[in-house]
Amino acid sequence: MGEFWPVPDVLAYLTGRWRTERSVRDLASGDDGRFEGTTVFETCEDGGLRGHESGTFTWRGVTRPAERTLRYAPDGAAPGAVQVRFADGRPFHDLDLTSGRHVADHLCAADLYRGEFTVRDRGSWRTVWRVGGPAKDLVLTTDYTRED
Structure with missing residues (x-):
């Protein structure tokens, strides 16, 4: 990816409704999900x-409803940075989009999640999570496109 779109205020940027499309690839089994x-x-x-x-999430030919909630709290350092937490308040990762790109790590048991966040423009951004460890070998790519 070439140019990134800097985000001076991440909360203002994210506010609203986004179409969300995620591909999930299990590198060990070769399975794909969406x-x-x-x-x-x-x-x-x-x-x-x-x-x-x-x-909806489709995995191995089966489609099921899916949902999750995350919290984005100002970190106090700059409006371009937040702390992302799970719905129950546990820390997930930091997120600073002032340059339009950010890399964050999250350790989950023995598996390491490394996320790369890139902002393309006012109406689109992407996350790519590479998950590796004894239990997982995955790549999750999510594209967000503003709907409002």
């Missing part, structure tokens, strides 16, 4: 955002 749905980022009472993703 999530299709929407992510809605809404302001919370603490000044951060609640990001709720909902749609």
Whole structure:
């Protein structure tokens, strides 16, 4: 990817409704999956955002409903940076989009999640998570396109 689109205020950038398309590739088995749905980022009472993703996930020929919620809290350092947390408040990763690109790590048991976030323009951004360890060998690529 060449140029990145700097984001001076990540919460303002994310706020709204995004079409969400994710491919999941299991490098060990060769299986492919796909999530299709929407992510809605809404302001919370603490000044951060609640990001709720909902749609369908197809894996090994079976399609099921899928959803998750993440919290995006200002980290105090700059408006371009936030702390991302799971719905129950556990830390997930930091996110700083002031340059338009960010790399974050998350250790989950013995598996390492390494995410690369890239902003293309006002209406599209991407995450690529590479997950490796004794239990997982995955690549998850998610494209977000603004709907509103």
